[in-house]
Amino acid sequence: EVQLVESGGGLVKPGGSLRLSCAASGFTFNHAWMSWVRQAPGKGLEWVGRIKSKTSGGTTDYATPVKGRFIISRDDSKNTLYLQMNSLKTEDTAVYSCTWATGTTLAFEIWGQGTMVTVSS
Amino acid sequence: DIQMTQSPSSLSASVGDRVTITCRASQSITIYLNWYQQKLGKAPKLLISAASSLQNGVPSRFSGSGSGTDFTLTISSLQPEDFATYYCQQTYSTPWTFGQGTKVEIK
Numbered sequence: 001e002v003q004l005v006e007s008g009g010g011l012v013k014p015g016g017s018l019r020l021s022c023a024a025s026g027f028t029f030n031h032a033w034m035s036w037v038r039q040a041p042g043k044g045l046e047w048v049g050r051i052k053s054k055t056s057g058g059t060t061d062y063a064t065p066v067k068g069r070f071i072i073s074r075d076d077s078k079n080t081l082y083l084q085m086n087s088l089k090t091e092d093t094a095v096y097s098c099t100w101a102t103g104t105t106l107a108f109e110i111w112g113q114g115t116m117v118t119v120s121s
Numbered sequence: 122d123i124q125m126t127q128s129p130s131s132l133s134a135s136v137g138d139r140v141t142i143t144c145r146a147s148q149s150i151t152i153y154l155n156w157y158q159q160k161l162g163k164a165p166k167l168l169i170s171a172a173s174s175l176q177n178g179v180p181s182r183f184s185g186s187g188s189g190t191d192f193t194l195t196i197s198s199l200q201p202e203d204f205a206t207y208y209c210q211q212t213y214s215t216p217w218t219f220g221q222g223t224k225v226e227i228k
Contacts, residue, residue, distance in 0.1 A: 044208065103171070104171055105172075106153075106212040108165070108167060
């Protein structure tokens with residue numbers, strides 16, 4: 001079964017840091033382009049960033065609000081995706097989900113259940 | 122950044138109604154347009170990729186069309202399980218962006 005399971009969410013103070021993990025199973029992770037998406041309470045979906053497979057260069061791209069603060073990385077030996085979040089702001093409060101981008105248009109066919117991050121003093 | 126604008130933001134419809142949701146991109150995205158359905162408290166579900174390609178297992182009452190800047194998602198006969206929020210997304214160029222969502226409610 002194809003599965004993505006996030007962990008690492010919690011409560012953090014503004015200016016703090018947090019690292020999220022996403023454990024993948026059931027597919028060839030090292031060939032996969034992966035993304036993080038967030039959803040603030042009661043709001044819509046917001047793309048956070050993407051990492052290509054190493055065979056495609058392993059490069060990352062980020063949404064404007066998180067560029068320079070968030071870092072996406074991957075450990076293909078552990079089938080795990082990471083999101084390092086630094087200089088957190090209250091507006092970063094959201095459920096963070098990892099996704100697998102597949103097909104011609106890199107649609108998000110598989111989603112994790114998400115992990116909640118709350119930034120508050 | 123490419124802006125994705127959905128309309129309407131919400132709509133009320135009855136079971137059996139034909140429903141159309143539109144999504145407009147701020148520049149051409151060819152067919153790099155995907156549609157998702159999200160029910161309350163659940164992860165989004167991919168319905169349509171590449172503007173019109175229905176995903177396996179998605180009922181045929183869902184269809185997508187368009188290219189360039191203007192796209193539509195149509196539900197030919199609304200069913201009780203279709204009441205949800207629908208999002209379009211462009212993956213033509215980063216940063217990838219979603220529309221703001223269209224909430225389909227029961228009339």
